[in-house]
Amino acid sequence: MRHLLSAADLGRDDALAVLDTAERMESAIAGREVKKLPTLRGRTVVNLFFEDSTRTRTSFELAAKRLSADVVTFSAKGSSVSKGESLKDTALTLEAMGSDAVVVRHSMSGAPHRLAGWVRGSVVNAGDGTHEHPTQALLDAYTMRRRLGRVDGLRVTIVGDVLHSRVARSNVLLLATLGAEVTLVAPPTLLPVGVEAWPAAVSYDLDASLPKADAVMMLRVQRERMGDSYFPSAREYSRRYGLDRRRLALLPDDAIVMHAGPMNRGMEIAAEVADDPRRSTIVEQVSNGVSVRMAVLYLLLGGPSPRDPSLLGAPSPRDPALLGGGAGTVPRRRRA
Amino acid sequence: MTRALLDAANVARVVDRMAHQLLEKTGGGRDTVLLGIQTRGVPLPRALAARVRAFEDVDLPVGTLDVTLHRDDLRLRGVRPLAETEEPPGGVDGKLVVLVDDVLYSGRTVRAALDALRDLGRPRAVQLAVLVDRGHRELPIRADYVGKNLPTSHAETVRVLVSEVDGRDAVLLEPAPTGSARAGQARSGAAGGAR
Numbered sequence: 001m002r003h004l005l006s007a008a009d010l011g012r013d014d015a016l017a018v019l020d021t022a023e024r025m026e027s028a029i030a031g032r033e034v035k036k037l038p039t040l041r042g043r044t045v046v047n048l049f050f051e052d053s054t055r056t057r058t059s060f061e062l063a064a065k066r067l068s069a070d071v072v073t074f075s076a077k078g079s080s081v082s083k084g085e086s087l088k089d090t091a092l093t094l095e096a097m098g099s100d101a102v103v104v105r106h107s108m109s110g111a112p113h114r115l116a117g118w119v120r121g122s123v124v125n126a127g128d129g130t131h132e133h134p135t136q137a138l139l140d141a142y143t144m145r146r147r148l149g150r151v152d153g154l155r156v157t158i159v160g161d162v163l164h165s166r167v168a169r170s171n172v173l174l175l176a177t178l179g180a181e182v183t184l185v186a187p188p189t190l191l192p193v194g195v196e197a198w199p200a201a202v203s204y205d206l207d208a209s210l211p212k213a214d215a216v217m218m219l220r221v222q223r224e225r226m227g228d229s230y231f232p233s234a235r236e237y238s239r240r241y242g243l244d245r246r247r248l249a250l251l252p253d254d255a256i257v258m259h260a261g262p263m264n265r266g267m268e269i270a271a272e273v274a275d276d277p278r279r280s281t282i283v284e285q286v287s288n289g290v291s292v293r294m295a296v297l298y299l300l301l302g303g304p305s306p307r308d309p310s311l312l313g314a315p316s317p318r319d320p321a322l323l324g325g326g327a328g329t330v331p332r333r334r335r336a
Numbered sequence: 337m338t339r340a341l342l343d344a345a346n347v348a349r350v351v352d353r354m355a356h357q358l359l360e361k362t363g364g365g366r367d368t369v370l371l372g373i374q375t376r377g378v379p380l381p382r383a384l385a386a387r388v389r390a391f392e393d394v395d396l397p398v399g400t401l402d403v404t405l406h407r408d409d410l411r412l413r414g415v416r417p418l419a420e421t422e423e424p425p426g427g428v429d430g431k432l433v434v435l436v437d438d439v440l441y442s443g444r445t446v447r448a449a450l451d452a453l454r455d456l457g458r459p460r461a462v463q464l465a466v467l468v469d470r471g472h473r474e475l476p477i478r479a480d481y482v483g484k485n486l487p488t489s490h491a492e493t494v495r496v497l498v499s500e501v502d503g504r505d506a507v508l509l510e511p512a513p514t515g516s517a518r519a520g521q522a523r524s525g526a527a528g529g530a531r
Contacts, residue, residue: 017417024418028405032455039405067405298405302415 002306003116003123004296007134007173015177019142021295022288029066029291040069043301046099047073048090049126050106055261055286056126056136060103063293069301072099087111091118101301104128122300130164130225136260137170139292141178143285144215147256152179157209158200159185160219160241160268163192164226167260168219172200183209187241189230206241210250217258218243218269234267244270248279256281341486342507344499347467350483351380354465355387357481358434365394367460368432373449374402374419377437379498380467384436399424401435401456403448423456433459434481438496440466443477468507470494 001014010018029035045064049057057073064071080090087106094102101122104112109129116123127133141151148154156175162168162184175182176199183201184191195202203209210216221237231237238244243257251257257269257279265271274280342350362368365388370381378400385396402419404410435449446464453462465481470488488494488509495508 021418024402024420028402028418028421028455034455037405037455038451039410299415302410304411304414 001300003112003125004134004300005112005116005123005125006132007137007170007177010134010138010174010177012177012179015138015141015174018138018292018295018299019145021299022138022142022291025294025298026288026291029294035066036068037066038068039298040064040067040301043069043100043305044098045069045071045101045103045297045301046094046097047071047126048094048102048104048106049074050076050087050104050111051127053105053127055289056105056133059286059289060124060126060135060293060297063290063297066290067294067297069100069297087115088118091115095119095121100305101297120306124296124300127166129166130169131166132170132173133166133260134170134174135289135293135296136167137174138296139285139289140167140171140217140258140260141174142292143258143281143288144180144256146284146288147281148214148254151175154180154214155183155212156180157183157185157206157213157216158219159206159216159243161190161221161230162186162195162219163190163230164222165219168217171217172198176200183213185209185241187231187237206243206247207250210247211252213251213255215256215258216243216251217260218263220260220262221264221268238267242266242268242270243273245272248273248276251279255279258282258285260285337511339509340506341468341494341509342484344505347483347505347507350467351383352387354467354481354483355384355391358384358465359388359392359394361463361480362432362434364392365396366432367430368434369397369399369424369426369428370434370436370465371399371401371424371428371449371453373435373437373445374400374404374421376439376496376498377435379500380438380465381434381436382500383498384465397424397426399428401449401452403445403452406448406451407444408448409444421452421456427457428453428459429457430460432461432463434463434465436465438467438498439494440464440469440477440479440482441472441494443473443475446477447475467496468494 047057047060061071061073099121102119103124103126104115105126106128109131111128112123112125125132125134144154145151158168172182183203185203185206257273259269259282263269263274274282359365370385372378372381381398385398388394388396400420400422402421404416404418463480466479467483468486469479469482470486491512493510493512495510497504497506499505
């Protein structure tokens with residue numbers, strides 16, 4: 001495996017290998033004074049964030065640092081991107097500086113795929129538009145396995161803004177690969193076209209699907225991606241699709257409540273549900289994220305690198321045909 | 337052509353001798369713990385501990401150590417699945433830790449093990465026990481307990497079979513798989529512990 005662009009890139013064995021490796025990573029670090037392993041010493045990981053992020057960016061940064069890689073974090077604000085540099089030129093710059101992996105978040109779906117064609121190192125998708133967020137799906141599966149002992153055969157209900165959610169898309173793909181049964185619950189306006197082709201059942205009735213769920217995953221209502229109104233009011237949304245104390249009681253006794261964050265408390269999830277110490281795994285998901293990302297970086301970067309010239313007979317740097325057209329972000333007028 | 341260097345009876349005798357030497361050199365196993373290097377070095381310390389118990393009624397704590405994340409040859413030979421590191425009961429701080437592996441070859445695994453051990457704690461001293469020392473060291477490392485010294489060539493691999501995993505105890509000498517006979521890189525953890 002060279003890149004991690006989509007949860008669909010992972011077969012069952014690959015996905016389980018990531019989860020097993022994450023478990024080892026966690027125990028290799030747990031309880032240690034110096035949380036550092038020498039494994040990726042000398043490797044360079046570039047975090048390329050064109051979109052705001054707190055937990056994913058810091059999580060990747062921490063994961064790379066714990067494995068002793070050199071990390072450069074680069075956000076669109078404060079970089080040449082705000083001067084109108086295209087994704088491609090940014091990629092070629094990073095390539096010239098010798099990065100072994102690029103962790104990319106971008107508001108355009110498919111940006112990591114394009115990037116993967118331009119750089120020699122590995123590309124990890126840290127969320128692209130409304131498309132995918134594979135490491136989030138991996139850490140969610142890891143959290144379910146830690147809490148519930150398995151993923152195979154679990155019934156997982158994913159609730160809310162499926163339309164704009166890369167978390168939902170990656171989770172549906174990965175959970176299907178791992179043998180879980182997924183039910184999507186959302187207002188019809190927040191379901192994507194073609195959802196019936198996804199490996200998941202669809203329902204509009206949250207109350208009916210809760211009693212048989214082993215895990216319920218609440219999605220954030222992504223106001224920033226909503227141009228039009230998808231539902232009448234926040235209050236109405238919360239009444240029909242929010243997880244409150246009454247609905248929490250409908251869940252089986254050992255079921256868990258997940259949220260990838262950031263949360264709109266009071267909207268898709270009530271504060272008291274989010275803070276429920278027994279059922280809510282929201283904080284756990286964050287700490288599990290570091291172990292899972294360590295595993296991904298180890299599996300992608302630990303072995304021979306396409307940059308090691310001794311191992312590959314003089315690799316051609318890039319496809320020259322690609323050097324002409326600049327895709328990615330539309331170059332804007334130079335401001336500074 | 338595969339040649340058996342030690343059969344089950346030989347292996348049993350060798351382990352008996354190593355257990356006696358261990359008791360002798362550690363003052364009857366005082367504050368001593370055994371740490372098997374994953375994955376092929378794991379059954380041997382259990383066998384040693386069992387013999388020590390039979391001879392002197394001393395219980396040596398046994399643990400396992402995965403050195404993968406500390407290896408310096410991942411870049412050459414690719415990533416491998418990680419195995420479990422299990423701290424021996426009572427930990428390693430202030431103890432005499434005996435690292436145990438099946439075959440000593442380049443010494444790189446032992447170097448990685450010394451680094452990995454530092455993450456577990458600070459032992460009083462560290463010793464090394466191996467069932468087979470096949471020579472060709474690339475680092476200044478020497479074993480304290482050696483089951484058998486076997487002069488070998490890089491074109492051969494040494495395979496240690498253990499009854500827990502392979503159904504019988506034996507040490508075999510085999511021709512190296514073609515293509516992997518490059519100097520110093522002929523060991524293969526993935527290929528069933530052939531070294």
